Amino acid sequence: MADYKSAGVDVAAGERAVELMKAAVQSAQRLETVGAFGGFAGLFDASALKNYRKPLLVTGTDGVGTKIQIARELNKHDSIGIDLVAMVVDDIVTTGAEPLFITDYIATGKVNPELISQIVSGIAAGAKKANVSLLGGETAEHPGVMADDDYDLACAGTGVVEADDVLGEKKVKVGDVVLALRSSGLHSNGYSLVRKIIAERNLNLKTIVPDFGKTLGEELLTPTEIYCTHLLKVIKLEPNAIHAISHITGGGISANLARVIPESMHIDLDKSSWQPQEVFRYLAAKNKTELIEFEHTFNLGIGMLLVVSADKVSEIKQGLTKAGQDAWLIGEVVNRTDQESDAKPKGGNGGSVRLINKFN
Incomplete structure (x- = not known):
C-alpha cells in the first residue's frame, strides 16, 4: 500500500x-x-x-x-x-x-x-x-x-x-539631480551569466581571489544591500525632496532608471563618478570582455538611484550618511531630444537614460 x-x-x-x-x-x-x-x-x-x-x-x-x-x-x-x-x-x-x-x-x-x-x-x-x-x-x-x-x-x-x-515620474522635474547609492556587490541579478563564465573558464568557487580578500564563492554570496530603512528615514526628514527611486535590478542601471522618469525627459549618468567593485572587473576579465558589455546585466556598483530636488542634495546626503548610507551625484534630469542614444525602459514606458564617459 x-x-x-x-x-x-x-x-x-x-x-x-x-x-x-x-x-x-x-x-x-x-x-x-x-x-x-x-x-x-x-x-x-x-x-x-x-x-x-x-x-x-x-x-x-x-x-x-x-x-x-x-x-x-x-x-x-x-x-x-x-x-x-x-x-x-x-x-x-x-x-x-x-x-x-x-x-x-x-x-x-x-x-x-x-x-x-x-x-x-x-x-x-x-x-x-x-x-x-x-x-x-x-x-x-x-x-x-x-x-x-x-x-x-x-x-x-x-x-x-x-x-x-507616492514617488515616481509625476514628481520628477527638469533640473532634478540623481544620487547613487552603492551596492554591496552583484546583489541578486545576473547570476546565470556569472555561472556561465564560471563553467566556461573552469573557475573554482573556493579559490581565494586576492582582489577580494576572500574566495570567489564568498564574494558571489555577499548579501544584497537592504536600503529601505535608510531611505524611509530621509523621506521622513526631508519630505518632498526625493521625487523618484529606482532599484537597480535585472536589466542594469539605465533601463531601470528610465522606468521612473517621464518620456519627455533624459538623464546622462557619469560613469567617471564611481568605480565598480572588483568583482565586476574580475568577471569581465575572465569573460575576456569590457565592463561596457555588462551595463545591461549587472548593477556595476549601484544599488539604488534617487531623483531629487537639486536644492536638497546636501540635506539628503547628510541624512543618508547619518543613516549609514553614503551617496554621490551622478546625473541631472534634462528635456529629451531625438539625439540621445538611450536605453529603453525595462517593462514599460519611461524616459531615456544614457551612461556616459568611462569608469575610473
Missing part, C-alpha cells in the same frame, strides 16, 4: 523544519503582528493606518534567481534569505511606501529540516533589518519534480504610503 512518505513527501521532516525555524520567525515581528506562530494565515494590526488621509497598500513579489545555485554548490544557505527580503522591500520603497510585512515560499525536492532552517534564518535576519514582520510562509515538497537537494525561493511583501506622497 502506498503512503505519502513512499510518494516522496515526509510530513515528519516538514514538522521538524517548522520547529527549527520557529525561534527565527518569532524574532522577526513588528509590534503590529497579531496572533501566535503557526496559524493558517498571518494577522497584522492595520489600525495605525487611521493616521493616513488616504493610505495606499503597495505590494511586491520577487525571488533571487540562480544565485541559489551558488549557495547550493557551497552548501551555505544562511544568507540567501537576506537577498530574498531585499529584492522585495527595496522594490516597495521605490514608491515611497514603508514595507510592513512579508511572506515567503520555499519549494524543494525533499525537505531537509536543517537546510530549511538555515534559509529561514536568513529571511528572518533580512526582515529584522528591513523592519518588517515575517508574517507567514510555506515550504512545499516537490518529489519527482525537483531534485532532492534543489530548492527555489519567492517572497511577497506589503507596504503602505500616503496617496499624495
Whole structure:
C-alpha cells in the first residue's frame, strides 16, 4: 500500500523544519503582528493606518534567481534569505511606501529540516533589518519534480504610503539631480551569466581571489544591500525632496532608471563618478570582455538611484550618511531630444537614460 512518505513527501521532516525555524520567525515581528506562530494565515494590526488621509497598500513579489545555485554548490544557505527580503522591500520603497510585512515560499525536492532552517534564518535576519514582520510562509515538497537537494525561493511583501506622497515620474522635474547609492556587490541579478563564465573558464568557487580578500564563492554570496530603512528615514526628514527611486535590478542601471522618469525627459549618468567593485572587473576579465558589455546585466556598483530636488542634495546626503548610507551625484534630469542614444525602459514606458564617459 502506498503512503505519502513512499510518494516522496515526509510530513515528519516538514514538522521538524517548522520547529527549527520557529525561534527565527518569532524574532522577526513588528509590534503590529497579531496572533501566535503557526496559524493558517498571518494577522497584522492595520489600525495605525487611521493616521493616513488616504493610505495606499503597495505590494511586491520577487525571488533571487540562480544565485541559489551558488549557495547550493557551497552548501551555505544562511544568507540567501537576506537577498530574498531585499529584492522585495527595496522594490516597495521605490514608491515611497514603508514595507510592513512579508511572506515567503520555499519549494524543494525533499525537505531537509536543517537546510530549511538555515534559509529561514536568513529571511528572518533580512526582515529584522528591513523592519518588517515575517508574517507567514510555506515550504512545499516537490518529489519527482525537483531534485532532492534543489530548492527555489519567492517572497511577497506589503507596504503602505500616503496617496499624495507616492514617488515616481509625476514628481520628477527638469533640473532634478540623481544620487547613487552603492551596492554591496552583484546583489541578486545576473547570476546565470556569472555561472556561465564560471563553467566556461573552469573557475573554482573556493579559490581565494586576492582582489577580494576572500574566495570567489564568498564574494558571489555577499548579501544584497537592504536600503529601505535608510531611505524611509530621509523621506521622513526631508519630505518632498526625493521625487523618484529606482532599484537597480535585472536589466542594469539605465533601463531601470528610465522606468521612473517621464518620456519627455533624459538623464546622462557619469560613469567617471564611481568605480565598480572588483568583482565586476574580475568577471569581465575572465569573460575576456569590457565592463561596457555588462551595463545591461549587472548593477556595476549601484544599488539604488534617487531623483531629487537639486536644492536638497546636501540635506539628503547628510541624512543618508547619518543613516549609514553614503551617496554621490551622478546625473541631472534634462528635456529629451531625438539625439540621445538611450536605453529603453525595462517593462514599460519611461524616459531615456544614457551612461556616459568611462569608469575610473
